[in-house]
Amino acid sequence: MPCYAIDDVVPVVDPSAYVHPTAVLIGDVIVGPDCFVGPAAVLRGDFGRIVLRRGANVQDTCVVHGFPRQDTLIEENGHIGHGAVLHCCIVRRDALVGMNAVVLDEAEIGAEAMVAACAFVPAAMKVPPRTLVAGIPAKVRRELSDDEVAGKRAGTEVYQELTVRSLASMREVAPLAAVTPERRRLPVTKVDALVAGRAAPGRGA
Structure with a gap:
């Protein structure tokens, strides 16, 4: 992975974490156990x-940055x-920040809360635990149900499984020139059960 020291401060990546080779880590970055950092993410x-x-x-193309003498914490x-x-x-434990959302300076996303896709969380906003925020600027829409919190946790477990799969089998290869008749499909994983659950009756928006 592109990994750079600055002022002699070197990123730290736990051996059980997976950081994609195209992700960029610079300076005072600490990636803990069982974490996943996706392609083209920049920390x-x-x-x-x-x-x-x-x-x-932290999934594909995310950007994480901060101010001097302050921590950006997930x-x-x-x-x-x-x-x-x-x-x-700060993103507290078991919270979710949706795709293309923006969370600004000194905002805090409470434990088990969710920030909707494309939401804009302004500076210093405190999102209460177990709530959904959405919009530009983000506003609290409602409390989350137990099922929604459990669904989020299941989605996170999918990425923890992907961490293990990536450490075991991700490798750079040359593409094939054509589809072979015996082409394999990917193995069944936790994401199969998650997608099936979302498609089941009663699991709509």
Whole structure:
């Protein structure tokens, strides 16, 4: 992976974490156990510290950055969707930040809360635990149900499983020139059960 020290501060990646080779880590970045950092994600610890605690995931093309002498923190099982931008904020345990959402300076996403896709969480906003926020700017829409919190946790477990799969089998290869008759499909994983559950009656929006 592109990994850079700055002012002699070197990123730290736990051996049980998976960081995609195209992700970029700079400076004071600490990636904890069982974490997943996706393709083209950028974690820029060139001003403040960035910390991912156990089981967190930061997905494809996310940007994480912060201010001097302040931490940008994603706690245990934090779940950061594709393309999200986090700047000098805190995402508490088991919280989710949706795809392409923005969370600004000194905002705090409470434990088990969810930030909807494309939401804009303004500076210093405190999102209460187990609530859904959405909109530009983000506003609290409602409390989350037990089923929604459990569904989020299941989605995070999918990425924890992907961490293990990636460590075991992800490798760079040359593409094939054509589809072979015996082409395999991917093995059954936790995501199969998750998608099946979302498609079941009563699991709509």
